[in-house]
Amino acid sequence: MDTTMKRKGLYQKGTCIKGFTLVEVLVAMAILTITVVCFTFVFGWNYENIFLMGDKSKAVAKAQESIERLYVDINDNDVGLKRIYNPNELYIYDETEPGNYYIEDNVTFALEGKEVEGYKVTVIVFYKNGERNAKISSYIMKDTSGS
16 A cells, blocks of 8 residues: 555645644744734833823913913913912922913013013923923013003
Protein backbone atom coordinates (compact mmCIF):
# COMPACT_ATOMS: atom_id res chain seq x y z
CA MET A 1 0.00 0.00 0.00
CA ASP A 2 1.14 3.50 -0.78
CA THR A 3 2.64 5.49 2.12
CA THR A 4 0.70 8.59 1.14
CA MET A 5 -2.57 6.76 1.64
CA LYS A 6 -1.61 5.55 5.10
CA ARG A 7 -1.03 8.98 6.53
CA LYS A 8 -4.36 10.39 5.40
CA GLY A 9 -3.95 14.09 4.80
CA LEU A 10 -0.35 14.65 5.82
CA TYR A 11 0.79 14.16 2.27
CA GLN A 12 -1.26 14.72 -0.78
CA LYS A 13 0.21 13.69 -4.07
CA GLY A 14 3.72 14.15 -2.78
CA THR A 15 3.28 17.64 -1.32
CA CYS A 16 3.19 18.48 2.37
CA ILE A 17 0.11 20.26 3.78
CA LYS A 18 1.52 23.02 5.94
CA GLY A 19 -0.04 24.54 9.06
CA PHE A 20 0.92 26.59 12.07
CA THR A 21 2.29 25.02 15.19
CA LEU A 22 0.86 25.84 18.60
CA VAL A 23 3.91 27.99 19.45
CA GLU A 24 3.52 30.05 16.27
CA VAL A 25 -0.16 30.64 17.01
CA LEU A 26 0.60 31.70 20.60
CA VAL A 27 3.34 34.10 19.47
CA ALA A 28 1.02 35.64 16.86
CA MET A 29 -1.73 36.06 19.46
CA ALA A 30 0.71 37.70 21.90
CA ILE A 31 1.86 40.18 19.24
CA LEU A 32 -1.74 40.94 18.30
CA THR A 33 -2.70 41.44 21.95
CA ILE A 34 0.20 43.83 22.58
CA THR A 35 -0.73 45.83 19.46
CA VAL A 36 -4.40 46.08 20.47
CA VAL A 37 -3.51 47.14 24.03
CA CYS A 38 -1.17 49.86 22.72
CA PHE A 39 -3.80 51.23 20.34
CA THR A 40 -6.41 51.15 23.10
CA PHE A 41 -4.13 53.12 25.41
CA VAL A 42 -3.36 55.73 22.74
CA PHE A 43 -7.03 56.01 21.79
CA GLY A 44 -8.08 56.49 25.43
CA TRP A 45 -5.40 59.13 25.99
CA ASN A 46 -6.46 61.01 22.85
CA TYR A 47 -10.10 60.79 23.87
CA GLU A 48 -9.26 62.39 27.23
CA ASN A 49 -7.23 65.14 25.54
CA ILE A 50 -10.10 65.96 23.20
CA PHE A 51 -12.30 66.82 26.18
CA LEU A 52 -9.46 68.64 27.94
CA MET A 53 -8.83 70.82 24.87
CA GLY A 54 -12.58 71.49 24.67
CA ASP A 55 -12.53 72.76 28.27
CA LYS A 56 -9.47 74.88 27.48
CA SER A 57 -11.20 76.38 24.44
CA LYS A 58 -14.20 77.32 26.59
CA ALA A 59 -11.89 78.95 29.15
CA VAL A 60 -10.05 80.94 26.46
CA ALA A 61 -13.38 82.05 24.98
CA LYS A 62 -14.58 83.21 28.42
CA ALA A 63 -11.32 85.12 28.97
CA GLN A 64 -11.59 86.75 25.53
CA GLU A 65 -15.22 87.71 26.17
CA SER A 66 -14.21 89.34 29.47
CA ILE A 67 -11.41 91.31 27.78
CA GLU A 68 -13.85 92.52 25.12
CA ARG A 69 -16.37 93.65 27.75
CA LEU A 70 -13.64 95.56 29.57
CA TYR A 71 -12.56 97.09 26.26
CA VAL A 72 -16.06 98.56 25.88
CA ASP A 73 -16.20 99.77 29.51
CA ILE A 74 -13.15 99.38 31.74
CA ASN A 75 -15.34 99.89 34.81
CA ASP A 76 -17.82 97.15 33.89
CA ASN A 77 -18.41 95.08 37.02
CA ASP A 78 -20.46 92.45 35.21
CA VAL A 79 -17.73 90.63 33.26
CA GLY A 80 -18.49 87.32 34.97
CA LEU A 81 -15.15 87.11 36.74
CA LYS A 82 -13.83 88.27 40.10
CA ARG A 83 -11.81 91.49 40.07
CA ILE A 84 -8.53 91.19 41.96
CA TYR A 85 -6.77 94.25 43.32
CA ASN A 86 -3.51 92.49 44.20
CA PRO A 87 -1.69 90.85 41.25
CA ASN A 88 -0.28 88.18 43.59
CA GLU A 89 -3.81 86.84 44.09
CA LEU A 90 -4.53 86.45 40.38
CA TYR A 91 -3.91 82.69 40.33
CA ILE A 92 -5.88 81.91 43.51
CA TYR A 93 -8.78 79.63 42.61
CA ASP A 94 -12.22 80.26 44.10
CA GLU A 95 -14.88 77.60 43.49
CA THR A 96 -17.62 80.23 43.28
CA GLU A 97 -15.93 82.19 40.46
CA PRO A 98 -14.80 80.88 37.06
CA GLY A 99 -11.76 83.17 37.08
CA ASN A 100 -10.08 86.42 38.08
CA TYR A 101 -8.98 89.59 36.38
CA TYR A 102 -6.57 92.34 37.30
CA ILE A 103 -6.40 95.85 35.85
CA GLU A 104 -3.12 97.72 36.07
CA ASP A 105 -3.82 101.45 35.69
CA ASN A 106 -1.65 104.22 34.19
CA VAL A 107 0.45 102.02 31.95
CA THR A 108 2.26 103.72 29.07
CA PHE A 109 2.67 101.96 25.77
CA ALA A 110 4.50 103.03 22.63
CA LEU A 111 2.15 103.17 19.66
CA GLU A 112 3.42 104.45 16.30
CA GLY A 113 6.19 106.44 17.92
CA LYS A 114 3.93 108.04 20.54
CA GLU A 115 3.44 107.05 24.13
CA VAL A 116 -0.18 106.44 25.05
CA GLU A 117 -1.71 105.77 28.43
CA GLY A 118 -3.99 102.91 29.18
CA TYR A 119 -4.63 99.80 31.19
CA LYS A 120 -2.94 96.44 31.19
CA VAL A 121 -5.66 93.84 31.75
CA THR A 122 -4.82 90.28 32.74
CA VAL A 123 -7.59 87.66 32.79
CA ILE A 124 -7.27 84.16 34.24
CA VAL A 125 -10.07 81.60 33.70
CA PHE A 126 -9.81 78.28 35.53
CA TYR A 127 -10.94 74.90 34.23
CA LYS A 128 -10.71 71.28 35.33
CA ASN A 129 -11.72 72.26 38.89
CA GLY A 130 -8.97 74.84 39.20
CA GLU A 131 -6.15 72.48 38.22
CA ARG A 132 -5.54 74.37 34.97
CA ASN A 133 -6.08 77.89 33.70
CA ALA A 134 -6.11 80.01 30.58
CA LYS A 135 -4.47 83.44 30.73
CA ILE A 136 -4.96 86.38 28.39
CA SER A 137 -3.33 89.78 28.77
CA SER A 138 -4.21 92.84 26.75
CA TYR A 139 -3.60 96.55 26.63
CA ILE A 140 -6.62 98.87 26.55
CA MET A 141 -6.02 102.52 25.72
CA LYS A 142 -7.64 105.19 27.86
CA ASP A 143 -10.44 107.09 26.22
CA THR A 144 -9.00 110.51 25.39
CA SER A 145 -12.06 111.80 23.53
CA GLY A 146 -13.44 113.39 26.69
CA SER A 147 -16.75 111.50 26.68
